[in-house]
Structure formats: C-alpha cells, structure tokens
Amino acid sequence: MGTNNKLEELAISLYNIDAVKFGEFMTKIGIKTPVYFDLRVIVSYPDVMDLISVLLYEYALKDKKCDHVCGVPYTALPIATLISVKTKTSMLMRRKEAKSYGTKKVIEGHYKQGDSCLIIEDVVTSGSSVLETVTDLRKEGLKAEEVIVILDREQGGKQNLAVNNVQMKSLFTMTELIDILVKNNKITEESGKDVINYLKNVQAPQSAPEFERILLPYEKRAEFATNSIAKQLFTIMATKKTNLCLSVDLTSSTKILDLLEKVGEHVCLVKTHIDIIEDFTNDFIVRLKQLAQTFNFLILEDRKYADIGNTVSLQYSKGLYQVGEWADCVTAHSLPGEGLLKALNNSNNGLSRGVFLLAEMSSEGNLITKDYTETTVKMAAKYPEIITGFVCQKKETFKDPGLIQLTPGVQLESSKDELGQVYNTPEKVILENGADVVVVGRGIVAAKSPVSEAIIYKDTLWRCYMKRVSGKME
Numbered sequence: 001m002g003t004n005n006k007l008e009e010l011a012i013s014l015y016n017i018d019a020v021k022f023g024e025f026m027t028k029i030g031i032k033t034p035v036y037f038d039l040r041v042i043v044s045y046p047d048v049m050d051l052i053s054v055l056l057y058e059y060a061l062k063d064k065k066c067d068h069v070c071g072v073p074y075t076a077l078p079i080a081t082l083i084s085v086k087t088k089t090s091m092l093m094r095r096k097e098a099k100s101y102g103t104k105k106v107i108e109g110h111y112k113q114g115d116s117c118l119i120i121e122d123v124v125t126s127g128s129s130v131l132e133t134v135t136d137l138r139k140e141g142l143k144a145e146e147v148i149v150i151l152d153r154e155q156g157g158k159q160n161l162a163v164n165n166v167q168m169k170s171l172f173t174m175t176e177l178i179d180i181l182v183k184n185n186k187i188t189e190e191s192g193k194d195v196i197n198y199l200k201n202v203q204a205p206q207s208a209p210e211f212e213r214i215l216l217p218y219e220k221r222a223e224f225a226t227n228s229i230a231k232q233l234f235t236i237m238a239t240k241k242t243n244l245c246l247s248v249d250l251t252s253s254t255k256i257l258d259l260l261e262k263v264g265e266h267v268c269l270v271k272t273h274i275d276i277i278e279d280f281t282n283d284f285i286v287r288l289k290q291l292a293q294t295f296n297f298l299i300l301e302d303r304k305y306a307d308i309g310n311t312v313s314l315q316y317s318k319g320l321y322q323v324g325e326w327a328d329c330v331t332a333h334s335l336p337g338e339g340l341l342k343a344l345n346n347s348n349n350g351l352s353r354g355v356f357l358l359a360e361m362s363s364e365g366n367l368i369t370k371d372y373t374e375t376t377v378k379m380a381a382k383y384p385e386i387i388t389g390f391v392c393q394k395k396e397t398f399k400d401p402g403l404i405q406l407t408p409g410v411q412l413e414s415s416k417d418e419l420g421q422v423y424n425t426p427e428k429v430i431l432e433n434g435a436d437v438v439v440v441g442r443g444i445v446a447a448k449s450p451v452s453e454a455i456i457y458k459d460t461l462w463r464c465y466m467k468r469v470s471g472k473m474e
C-alpha cells in the first residue's frame with residue numbers, strides 16, 4: 001500500500017475510534033471549536049499505533065539521521081517508543097516536572113552534548129508544548145531542531161516553531177484530514193466547511209486589524225502564549241474574571257498574609273517586594289504558596305534584576321530569599337543585556353517560571369527612551385520560553401498576543417505621589433493604553449478598608465476589560 005493510501009487509512013481509523021470528533025465543543029480554556037482531537041485513545045488500538053509508526057517512519061524518518069528521539073509528554077511517549085524500537089534509535093524521555101529528589105533530572109536517558117534529538121508530537125496547535133520540550137533538551141546541550149507531528153491544526157504552531165529554529169513536518173494538516181474524511185463520506189461537506197471557516201478565523205488573528213492583541217479575550221491569548229506562566233495567568237484571569245494584580249507593599253509578613261486571606265479570591269497575581277519584609281521567615285513563603293494554591297493566583301517577585309548574568313543567577317537562586325524556589329515569575333531590567341535572561345532561563349530548576357521585562361516605567365522623569373523600549377522588546381523575542389510579558393505603559397509597546405502587558409501606576413483617580421509615581425485610571429490604562437494585568441499597591445493596601453477597595457478595583461478593571469473585548473470576537 002502506498003503512503004497516500006495509508007494516510008487515508010489512518011485518517012479514517014482516527015475518525016472511527018473517536019480520536020477526532022466533529023460537532024460543537026468547548027476547549028479547556030472556554031473557546032468553541034467545531035472539531036475535537038483526543039489522540040490519547042490511540043494507545044488502546046495497536047493497529048492504529050502500528051500504522052502511525054510506519055507512516056512517521058516512511059514519511060519523515062527513513063532518510064534521517066538523528067542520535068535520539070523524544071516524545072512530547074504524554075500522548076507522544078508511546079509513539080516515540082515505537083519509533084525508537086523500529087529504527088533502533090536511542091530514546092530520551094522528558095519529565096514534565098523535575099524530580100524533587102536524587103538527580104533532579106528533567107531529561108532521562110544517556111546522551112552527550114551536541115547530540116541531535118528529533119521530537120515527536122501528536123497534535124500541534126500553537127507549538128508551545130513542543131517548545132517546552134525543545135527548551136529542556138537545549139538546556140542539556142542537545143540539538144533540538146526538528147519535530148514530526150501527526151496533525152498540524154494550522155493555528156500558527158509551524159510558524160511559532162520556525163521562529164524558534166525548529167522545523168516541523170506533519171503527516172496531515174487539518175485541511176488535508178478534513179478532505180480525506182469528506183472524500184470518504186465520514187463527514188458532510190458542510191461540517192468540513194465549518195472547520196475550514198473556523199481555521200480561517202483562528203489563523204487570521206495576527207494579521208487582521210480586528211484581532212489586534214488588546215481586542216482578543218484572555219482565553220484566546222492563552223492559546224498564543226509560549227511561556228507557561230503567561231498561559232497560566234491568562235487562564236486564571238479568564239476563569240476568575242479578574243485582571244487585578246495586588247502589590248502587597250507591606251513590611252509585616254502577618255499583615256500580608258492576613259490581607260491575602262481576605263482578597264486572594266479577587267486577584268490573579270500577587271506582587272511582592274520580598275526584601276521589604278522585616279520579619280521574613282521561610283514559613284511566610286510556605287503560607288504564601290498555600291494561599292496561592294487555595295485562591296488560584298500566581299506570585300510575582302518584583303525584584304527588578306539588573307546585574308550581569310552570573311550575579312543574577314546567584315541572586316535568583318541563593319541567599320536568604322531563594323526567589324527561584326517560590327516565585328512563579330520575576331521582573332528584570334533589560335539594561336545589562338541578554339546574559340541576565342540566559343541566567344534566569346537556566347536557573348529555573350526544571351520548574352515553570354517567567355520573567356516580566358521592564359520596557360517602560362510609571363515614574364516621572366525615568367530615563368527609559370523609545371529606543372531602549374524597542375530594543376527590550378526585540379531582546380525578549382529571542383527568549384520566548386521564559387518571557388511572560390512586559391512591565392509597560394503603552395499598547396504600542398509590543399504586538400505579540402501571547403505576552404502580557406503588566407501596568408503599574410494605577411489608582412481610581414489620576415494623580416501623582418510626592419516621589420514621582422504617576423497614577424492613571426483603570427479606564428485609561430485598559431481601554432487606551434492596553435494594560436492586561438493592572439498593578440495596584442497603595443490604592444488598596446493603604447485604603448481604610450483594603451478588602452472592599454480591592455473588590456472595587458477588581459470590578460472596575462474587569463468592566464474595562466470586558467468593554468475592550470466585547471463584540472470583537474463574534
């Protein structure tokens with residue numbers, strides 16, 4: 001049987017075993033889709049597994065030399081195993097979380113620096129899962145420049161990967177799969193067209209003006225995010241319906257924890273300045289993490305790293321605060337150059353971590369220029385796996401819908417403090433200036449009743465966001 005016939009056979013089998021379904025489904029992040037894939041079920045069908053491995057071999061592996069293969073966890077792991085055995089190629093296995101004991105290895109198997117590793121994946125949408133695996137392999141000095149996938153959903157993954165120097169090959173694109181299923185009378189031409197139309201809509205975002213980043217809802221933005229913390233933060237905002245980041249600029253750990261007990265449910269992000277706490281102990285961190293888990297918020301340590309890579313690496317992972325152990329993300333200046341980003345990227349100990357780069361500041365008379373901001377954004381583009389977004393003030397600062405605009409300097413009325421902090425209103429920062437997550441400090445912590453004030457900020461900020469995105473996705 002020729003490769004084309006086998007591809008047809010595979011498409012029909014995937015349909016028959018319900019690995020691909022048509023109808024109206026809701027994705028994990030609440031977006032409607034007319035097609036749904038669940039390739040996890042293929043492990044129960046040895047004939048389908050066999051066909052997939054034969055096709056992957058014939059299509060992409062026959063004439064290729066690579067030192068290892070590695071499946072993106074979890075669905076692609078058994079596929080990678082079959083390929084490894086069939087081609088007698090060594091396999092590597094990537095853990096999703098580093099072990100907390102022993103070697104703390106993320107990549108299991110025997111390999112040496114410079115070895116090439118071919119990645120195998122089942123379905124690619126934005127390419128972010130593949131990029132997570134690429135990042136871990138590259139950290140070990142492996143060459144990870146190619147991925148083969150069963151299905152390309154044609155939602156920007158291929159382009160995203162190419163930007164990160166990963167070439168993607170697929171057995172089918174979504175359009176090709178649909179064509180086969182229509183041709184074999186598995187689905188009607190109409191539902192085929194529905195899917196193609198859906199694809200056109202989701203492919204358009206980056207170019208069409210109505211899909212400008214600030215007009216997209218957070219759940220959609222999560223799909224574009226490459227950094228896992230950005231993805232989580234978008235999803236938390238969409239689920240909890242809050243884009244409020246509380247800056248807990250208090251010097252007593254008890255006061256911070258008491259406040260978070262009461263307002264944790266209203267915030268998506270809690271921003272700390274850990275070095276202003278006068279009674280810091282490790283218990284504070286334990287309690288803070290518990291609260292983050294209970295109320296589903298992330299933690300940002302606003303450390304504003306600004307030193308050479310080696311020092312930043314030490315500041316991040318050592319010393320009294322061991323920030324890398326507990327903060328989901330940190331802030332950093334771009335001033336010292338890329339070494340700092342490399343340091344943060346290499347010091348994450350296998351944990352999901354993110355960085356907000358300061359591209360602009362809210363304080364009067366700050367020395368950041370337009371050129372500096374633009375160069376900062378360009379620098380960030382080289383480290384998509386670690387960059388969560390930018391601390392900035394203007395919507396023009398960056399375009400990438402997968403990154404987050406974190407904007408401080410916000411109070412209910414425009415004003416200034418006596419030390420140069422400039423406050424804009426929620427309306428201005430969200431509707432005009434493009435803020436995604438809004439940082440409020442003294443507006444809440446110094447209020448007479450911080451809890452009721454937090455609720456007012458949360459409601460006001462969310463209303464502005466809803467106004468911004470409403471009607472644009474229909």
Ligand SMILES: O=c1ccn([C@@H]2O[C@H](COP(=O)(O)O)[C@@H](O)[C@H]2O)c(=O)[nH]1
Pocket residue numbers: 247249273302360361362363391408409410421439440441442443
């Ligand atoms: O440009 C910047 C960057 C960071 N910040 C920080 O945000 C909070 C703002 O606190 P307020 O009490 O709401 O003024 C504070 O922790 C700053 O360090 C900023 O204000 N501007």
